[in-house]
Amino acid sequence: SQQGEEDPQALSIQEGENATMNCSYKTSINNLQWYRQNSGRGLVHLILIRSNEREKHSGRLRVTLDTSKKSSSLLITASRAADTASYFCATDVRGTYKYIFGTGTRLKVLA
Amino acid sequence: GAVVSQHPSWVICKSGTSVKIECRSLDFQATTMFWYRQFPKQSLMLMATSNEGSKATYEQGVEKDKFLINHASLTLSTLTVTSAHPEDSSFYICSALRSSGNTIYFGEGSWLTVV
Numbered sequence: 001s002q003q004g005e006e007d008p009q010a011l012s013i014q015e016g017e018n019a020t021m022n023c024s025y026k027t028s029i030n031n032l033q034w035y036r037q038n039s040g041r042g043l044v045h046l047i048l049i050r051s052n053e054r055e056k057h058s059g060r061l062r063v064t065l066d067t068s069k070k071s072s073s074l075l076i077t078a079s080r081a082a083d084t085a086s087y088f089c090a091t092d093v094r095g096t097y098k099y100i101f102g103t104g105t106r107l108k109v110l111a
Numbered sequence: 112g113a114v115v116s117q118h119p120s121w122v123i124c125k126s127g128t129s130v131k132i133e134c135r136s137l138d139f140q141a142t143t144m145f146w147y148r149q150f151p152k153q154s155l156m157l158m159a160t161s162n163e164g165s166k167a168t169y170e171q172g173v174e175k176d177k178f179l180i181n182h183a184s185l186t187l188s189t190l191t192v193t194s195a196h197p198e199d200s201s202f203y204i205c206s207a208l209r210s211s212g213n214t215i216y217f218g219e220g221s222w223l224t225v226v
Binding site: 042 | 155206
């Protein structure tokens with residue numbers, strides 16, 4: 001399976017703390033994307049990072065990419081209860097526009 | 112921003128019947144769309160690539176005769192689950208590739224429950 005791995009599978013933190021999620025993938029990529037999914041809902045796009053980029057920020061989100069290790073991390077700073085959701089990384093299959101999703105991290109932020 | 116619409120959002124059908132799910136790109140043309148399936152508390156698994164005007168390309172292990180995909184226009188792809196069984200109950204999500212800009216947009220998903 002080409003599916004990437006994410007860790008931790010589940011994460012429970014207090015409001016205000018930072019949350020870090022890691023994603024590892026298997027093949028060469030052009031882009032890596034992070035998505036959020038609230039329970040039973042569709043995907044919300046968070047950030048796209050290209051293979052020639054090492055770090056990107058968007059508000060309270062910080063994404064890093066290490067192509068040599070085939071890994072990425074998503075940091076959510078100053079977490080809020082509303083950040084409670086599942087977070088997925090998705091990598092494109094080089095040469096196509098297919099995206100393969102990681103196993104996901106279920107984040108729970110306690111108020 | 113670009114929007115991809117799925118219909119229905121949720122559907123309940125009886126075992127043995129067929130059910131169709133639509134994926135529409137509302138304000139852009141999409142020559143390529145993708146269909147994913149997600150079981151509860153699991154990740155999204157790519158089922159197939161839908162190409163406008165040609166046959167879909169299925170991922171390994173996905174039965175093409177069970178999951179019929181039709182991409183008859185530049186804005187619409189349909190997934191038909193034939194002879195549905197309870198184990199087909201899942202969340203189905205499509206994505207559409209915006210031809211200009213090469214950007215992927217996801218639909219909101221469709222819940223299928225087979226009883």
